[in-house]
Amino acid sequence: MKLKGKLPFLIIAMLAWIVIISSCANIGMPAGGPRDSVPPVLLETSPEYRALNFNKDAIRFTFNEYLQTDKISEELVISPPLEKRPIIKTKSKTLIIEFNEDLKDSVTYSLDFKNSIVDNNEKNPLENLRFSFSTGPEYDSLRVAGRVINAFNLEPNEEGSLLVLHSNLHDSAVFRVRPDYIAKTDEEGLFMIDNIASGTYKLFAINDMNNDLMYNEGAEEIAFLDTLVIPEAHFHAEADTMVSGVDSMLVMGHTHFSPEPFYMRYLMEDIFEQYVESTERESRNKFLFLFNESIADTFSVNLINHEAEDWQLFEYGTKKDSVLMWITDTMVSRYDSLYMQLAYTQLDSAGQPYIKNDTVLMHYADPKEEPEKKNRRRGREDEEEEPKPEPIPQFTWKTDIPSTMELNGMIRFVSPQPVDTFNTSMVRMYLTEDTLKTPLPVTVQEDASQYRSYSIRYDWEPITGYTLEIDSAASVNIYGITSKAYSKGFKTREEDYYGSLEFNFTNVTMPMVVQILKNNDDEEVLRQKTFAENGTVLFEYLAPEKYKVKVIYDANGNGKWDAGSFQDKIQPERVAYVQEVIKLRSNWSESHSWDLTPDPMFSKNIRDIEEEERKRKEALEKQQKEEEEQRNNSMLRPGSSGSGGFQRR
Structure with a gap:
């Protein structure tokens, strides 16, 4: 049979084969491809990395895919700093940095792109790309590294910090002179200034709010060192004793850069300028x-x-x-x-x-009375045959007495206006169940920390009802107005509700302040105590909550944290934290030992172990649920050989 006669049979066979294949295929929508998660790959640079005698007006980076340039102009740091911003553009898959000024002669330039180079589609970042070249015959390779944090809470600056390195050693250089080298911190506050020439420098960190590369006293934060910076590099040779079969031993090694990393802390200079x-x-x-x-x-x-x-x-x-x-x-x-x-x-x-x-x-103008209220008041006056006398004005005490009083709580009451006289004997407190109202021995004290404020401290009994009474006219303010009578009942909490924290401090060399903080970003101070020698400090009557704990190295002994002074070359007072969130339970006492030897790295890595365990369990449960869903879907999928599956034939 010729081919022409065979064509009908071939067509029928092909159609039958298509029907069979489509009948056995799984039912479902076609799945998309995997998401692109690969960052751009750098293929070529012009000039080459660490090139010497560079004399062009632009540098080029060729990648394997197209880029987005929005972040590059924001994050690129060029050191030594340029007077004019470079032009950043792309041509196909090539990134071009075009200089708007002549580069300095015989200087090594470094470009730190951070994570700003991202692909055009999924914005996958090429992390920490650095590039350098020299405009002279020598390549400078020294470096300075470290970390910058906030002195008060040991957190890095959210906006990043500018590091400036000055060869001009005069104290005023950071105010008036553009730096020799610059760098910026990452999200953890870490920095590295590289490609530095040999010399002696001063190092500063500033939060450069106006982008002038200089310190604006009183408007910007600054961190400084107490010593000069002399960067060096030394090669340490190491013989590889594992090499065999050769006459000479293979000599390897590494380069050690010094000085060691610097840990710097921000302060805000308190410049007196009254207005x-x-x-x-x-x-x-x-x-x-x-x-x-x-x-x-x-x-x-x-x-x-x-x-x-x-x-x-x-x-x-x-x-x-x-x-x-x-x-x-x-x-x-x-x-x-x-x-x-x-x-x-x-x-x-x-x-x-x-x-x-x-x-x-x-x-000042007196508030105008609304017409409706004014008419109603006049109507009531017309209906009354005899006007009632005006009530004698009296002021009302402002208090913050809760219905449930903490066992270490304090009663405070405040006058809305300055007090002229106050007969404290007209203030009485007694047990609520005492029908005879026998006064308890309490003392009213004027609160020095708040004007017009008075307080009562008492050794409260647990689960006990008390009543505070202040007689009418107990106080007279400076306008001759007397106070109203006041009465408030409350009950104390049970003692088993509370927990306590005890700290055993060692290596105490100066006055210290230990603070119990709320477990939040604001770190509100709930309680604090001072001490100046080794021993224990006890906090009682703490609510069953989570807490952070902080100490202040109170060098001047004034009972608070001081920010230091750049003018007077005084560093901020040190702080340190317990590196764990403390969860206190009711009727529970915890004891912690704390060595207060100063930490040169100012570490702060407070772990909430309970929260970490909760997230771990949630992640595990989510993973198990996803795996279970995948198994169920696999069993129900047409063509599956699992139990309960079905095939279409």
Whole structure:
């Protein structure tokens, strides 16, 4: 049979084969290919890496795929720094860095791309690409490395830090001179300045807010070293004793770079520059003045166009940078507008103090009564045959007494206005169940940390009800207004609710502050104690929660953390943390030993072991669930040989 006669049979056979194949195929949508997760591959550079005598105006990097350049212009760091930003562009799969200025002669340049080189499709980053070349016959290869963190909480700067290396050793260089070399930290605060020439340098870190590569005192943070930096490199030869069968031994080795990594801590220089931030007249007799610096003992206010004596009373905020002024003379407070002259200490350009005067207008208008309320009030007055006498004004104590009092809790009550007299004998506390109301021996103390505030501390009994009473007219404020009667009942918590933390400190060489912190990013201080020698410190009556613990190396013994001073070459006071979140349970006591030998690396890696275990279990359960779903899907898939599967024939 000729081919022409065989064609019908061949066509029928092919159709039958297609039907058989399609009948046995699995039913389902075609699956997509795997996601591209491979970063770009660098194929070629022009010039070559570590090239000498470079004299071109651009460098080129050829990759195996197309790139996105958005991040490159933001993250690329060129050292030594250029006066003008280079032009960054691509041509096909080649990245071009085009210089806008002549490069310095006989200088080694380094380009740190960080993770800015990403492919065009999936944005896979090529991590930590660095490139360098020399414009002269020699290649500089020295380096300086380290880490920069916040001195107060040992966290890296979120925006990154700029490292500047100066061969000019004058103290003013960081303010006025562009640096010789620069680098930027990564997300962990780590940095490396490489391709440095031999010499002696000063190293600084600044959060360069205005991108001028210089330190702006009082507006930017700075970290500095107490020593000069002299980078060196030494080759250490090592004989390979494993090599056999040759007459001479193979000599290998490594290059050791010095100095060792630096660990630097940011501080914000406290530059005294006094000015008024804001003023407000909150009521006819209450004024608020906010300053950017402490104003205590240097502040005065004089009236303009009015005569008065002993017409004011000042209250300063806890930081002494805010002042509440109360007008005690009603003849002055009745004026809607008051011109005042504020006088306070300022420093001149030579740093010498002088009295600065500011004139301000303080205005106040009484709130207008709504027409509807005004008409209703007049209607009620018309209906009454005899008007009722106005009630005698009294002020109300402000308190923060909870319904459940902690066993180490304190009662505080505050007057809304300055107090003239307070008869504390009219304050009584007794057991709620005591029908005779026998007074308990309590003492009312004026709180020095808060104006117009009074407190009561007491050795509370667990699960016991108490009642606090303050008689009417126990206090009289500066306007002759008496206090209202006050009564509040509360109950203390059971003792088994609390836990306690004990720390056994060793190698204590200076005054210290230990703080119990909330387990959050703000690290709010809940409790703190001071100590100055080896021994134990106990925190009792702690709620069953998670805590962080921090110590301050209080070098000046003032009971708080101090930021240091670049002007005075004083480093920030050290801090350290317990490297674990402490979970305290009810009716439980924990004891921790803590060696306070200073950590040169200022480590902070606080682990929440319970949270880590929870995430581990969740990940394991998720994996097991996914594997189970895959097994079930495989069994139900047509053509599967597993139990319960089916095939289409």
